Amino acid sequence: MADLRLTGLTKRFGALTAVDDLHLEVHSGSFFALLGASGCGKTTTLRMVAGLTEPTGGQIRIGDDDITRLRPYRRPVNTVFQSYALFPHLSVHENVAFGLRRRRQRDIDRQVADMLALVQLDGFGPRRPAGLSGGQQQRVALARALINHPRVLLLDEPLGALDLNLRRRMQIELKRIQTEVGVTFVHVTHDQEEAMTMADTVAVMNAGRIEQLGPPAQLYDLPGTPFVATFLGQSNLLAAHSEPGGENGELPVSAYGGRFTVPRDRCRAATATVYLGVRPEKLHLAGSPDAVPPGHQHVAGVVTDIAYVGVSTQYLVRTGWGTELSVFAPSTGAEERPELGAPVVAYWHSRHAFLLDRPDGAGDRTAPADLSVDVRA
Amino acid sequence: MPYLLILPAGLWLIVFFVVPAVQLFATSLYDPSGSLATGYAMTGDLGNYPRALGDYWPQLLRSLGYAAVATLACLALGFPLAYAIALKAGRWRNMLLVAVIAPFFTSFLIRTLAWKTILSDTGVLVGLLRHAHLLGADGRLLATPFAVVAGLTYNFLPFMVLPLYASLERFDRRLLEAAGDLYAGPVAGFRRVTLPLAAPGIVAGTLLTFIPAAGDYVNAQLLGTPRTAMIGNVIDSAFLVRLDYPSAAALSFVLMFAILVLTVGYLRRVGAGALDAVS
Ligand SMILES: Nc1ncnc2c1ncn2[C@@H]1O[C@H](COP(=O)(O)OP(=O)(O)O)[C@@H](O)[C@H]1O
Numbered sequence: 001m002a003d004l005r006l007t008g009l010t011k012r013f014g015a016l017t018a019v020d021d022l023h024l025e026v027h028s029g030s031f032f033a034l035l036g037a038s039g040c041g042k043t044t045t046l047r048m049v050a051g052l053t054e055p056t057g058g059q060i061r062i063g064d065d066d067i068t069r070l071r072p073y074r075r076p077v078n079t080v081f082q083s084y085a086l087f088p089h090l091s092v093h094e095n096v097a098f099g100l101r102r103r104r105q106r107d108i109d110r111q112v113a114d115m116l117a118l119v120q121l122d123g124f125g126p127r128r129p130a131g132l133s134g135g136q137q138q139r140v141a142l143a144r145a146l147i148n149h150p151r152v153l154l155l156d157e158p159l160g161a162l163d164l165n166l167r168r169r170m171q172i173e174l175k176r177i178q179t180e181v182g183v184t185f186v187h188v189t190h191d192q193e194e195a196m197t198m199a200d201t202v203a204v205m206n207a208g209r210i211e212q213l214g215p216p217a218q219l220y221d222l223p224g225t226p227f228v229a230t231f232l233g234q235s236n237l238l239a240a241h242s243e244p245g246g247e248n249g250e251l252p253v254s255a256y257g258g259r260f261t262v263p264r265d266r267c268r269a270a271t272a273t274v275y276l277g278v279r280p281e282k283l284h285l286a287g288s289p290d291a292v293p294p295g296h297q298h299v300a301g302v303v304t305d306i307a308y309v310g311v312s313t314q315y316l317v318r319t320g321w322g323t324e325l326s327v328f329a330p331s332t333g334a335e336e337r338p339e340l341g342a343p344v345v346a347y348w349h350s351r352h353a354f355l356l357d358r359p360d361g362a363g364d365r366t367a368p369a370d371l372s373v374d375v376r377a
Numbered sequence: 378m379p380y381l382l383i384l385p386a387g388l389w390l391i392v393f394f395v396v397p398a399v400q401l402f403a404t405s406l407y408d409p410s411g412s413l414a415t416g417y418a419m420t421g422d423l424g425n426y427p428r429a430l431g432d433y434w435p436q437l438l439r440s441l442g443y444a445a446v447a448t449l450a451c452l453a454l455g456f457p458l459a460y461a462i463a464l465k466a467g468r469w470r471n472m473l474l475v476a477v478i479a480p481f482f483t484s485f486l487i488r489t490l491a492w493k494t495i496l497s498d499t500g501v502l503v504g505l506l507r508h509a510h511l512l513g514a515d516g517r518l519l520a521t522p523f524a525v526v527a528g529l530t531y532n533f534l535p536f537m538v539l540p541l542y543a544s545l546e547r548f549d550r551r552l553l554e555a556a557g558d559l560y561a562g563p564v565a566g567f568r569r570v571t572l573p574l575a576a577p578g579i580v581a582g583t584l585l586t587f588i589p590a591a592g593d594y595v596n597a598q599l600l601g602t603p604r605t606a607m608i609g610n611v612i613d614s615a616f617l618v619r620l621d622y623p624s625a626a627a628l629s630f631v632l633m634f635a636i637l638v639l640t641v642g643y644l645r646r647v648g649a650g651a652l653d654a655v656s
Pocket residue numbers: 013016018036037038039040041042043044045
């Protein structure tokens with residue numbers, strides 16, 4: 001059952017279209033992540049759902065109710081603001097009780113105590129927000145919204161202000177709380193790792209539009225656009241052309257004189273101008289074409305950079321036509337370790353490749369390797 | 378070191394406040410049968426106080442009443458103004474602030490005289506009000522309590538607006554969005570968030586308006602009649618016309634004491650609670 005449904009939602013600020021004809025369904029009780037770079041329209045989308053920004057067009061529904069024109073205080077929706085926006089003149093207890101008091105609920109003290117326990121802030125009731133750490137303020141903001149049992153809880157980069165360690169801890173914590181209360185969470189973030197680890201469904205947003213939407217594993221395994229392929233994890237995208245023919249459900253493509261195949265069900269391209277995509281960890285290295293296992297495809301090149309990062313080694317392999325492919329080799333202890341400048345072949349299984357639409361004239365796009373640790377020294 | 382830093386202000390206060398205050402208090406205890414010509418005898422007579430209060434309590438109460446009404450009027454006019462300047466004015470903000478303090482560039486006396494012209498029986502305002510039948514054919518504004526309170530309100534409005542502005546300027550309007558998100562409509566949001574956070578400005582503004590307004594005599598003098606005389610007018614004439622120094626000094630102390638009691642009571646009740654607001 002869809003709890004939140006956006007249809008054709010649009011917001012323009014003058015000439016700028018911040019949110020562009022957005023269509024979205026969020027299922028009841030799910031943890032939904034809206035992922036995108038800064039400025040792509042995530043906050044604007046959330047604010048329209050909360051009623052703080054008026055849409056230029058489109059519709060917002062919760063269950064069967066159209067809430068598009070409803071005042072914010074009449075919507076069954078609560079928000080955890082990026083700035084927390086805690087009331088500085090009220091105690092933690094009164095901050096959390098705020099929504100209950102406005103709706104003249106009973107039994108407020110017990111409800112607040114339960115909620116503070118849920119976010120592990122027992123005993124913090126009498127304190128003022130200014131006396132709390134960032135992580136504690138974040139929990140108060142969460143408790144203050146969640147205590148109202150909203151149909152949908154909106155979270156705008158709730159962990160954005162926390163340092164990395166605390167952030168990872170709060171991710172687990174937030175996920176635990178969501179599972180415990182069963183409220184639908186719409187979580188906005190620009191951190192792809194955060195979106196993937198927490199959400200049941202991730203919507204990747206770009207320039208006011210949803211590029212792709214689905215379970216994280218599916219999005220990662222088979223990205224639908226070059227933006228998703230490079231924003232969600234890394235990808236090697238080679239400029240290629242799909243060729244006619246093909247058998248056994250395999251689609252032939254040519255790139256730089258080489259011929260490859262990709263399973264038809266992994267083709268997301270509508271035209272013959274395509275990107276042939278392979279994730280860096282799906283590429284393997286061998287000393288010569290003879291060493292490539294059967295069923296695999298390969299390109300030849302030279303190792304131009306090696307970065308050892310503990311769990312894996314990241315190689316850059318320059319192909320004959322000059323593009324540098326990124327290759328992640330896990331540190332299993334059994335792997336071959338080609339040296340800098342060594343001629344190698346990078347190979348992959350066709351079931352790990354994918355085809356995406358490529359704008360006319362666009363060249364290769366490859367992931368920059370993380371060269372933070374360099375073994376050449 | 379800190380003592381050295383407060384020395385100049387301390388000296389100033391001693392020379393220009395403590396010494397005259399002691400002198401004034403001594404004067405209030407002089408024998409009232411004396412005069413400037415024959416000199417006063419120091420009798421330590423506290424009787425000046427009940428005598429002065431007995432004669433002039435209506436003016437004292439009137440002063441406090443006018444000042445209270447003018448303070449409320451300043452708050453009613455000043456709050457929306459300060460709110461608009463602090464949160465809505467954008468790039469007009471500084472210009473509007475200058476406009477608020479611009480009247481200070483002319484003398485208090487001149488400004489009050491200007492009000493006399495504005496409110497005069499032959500002025501445009503009275504003409505308009507009579508035409509609209511909001512005022513009877515021989516109704517007037519000048520020489521009424523309204524004129525005095527209006528003058529006080531006009532003259533002390535900046536003392537209300539500036540502290541209000543200072544506290545609203547720091548107000549984070551995202552808090553109102555949060556309140557709206559938590560089921561507070563505009564009225565509840567104002568009452569539960571804006572107002573408590575503006576409380577320090579409200580307390581400062583009301584005190585800065587009420588205290589000088591209660592002791593003012595220029596507005597009652599220029600815009601009122603003897604029937605609207607305030608305690609300031611009584612003290613003024615006792616000192617400068619009747620030359621009755623002991624009564625004038627006693628009345629000055631009564632006024633000071635009354636304001637002090639009211640201020641402390643106010644800070645206890647509203648101030649402390651508001652500055653430390655928990656709903
Ligand atoms: N009130 C506004 N007026 C004008 N432009 C705005 C306003 N709010 C947001 N924008 C613009 O809309 C775009 C999307 O902003 P936002 O939704 O905040 O992005 P995100 O949250 O994804 O970083 C940005 O280009 C931003 O500058």
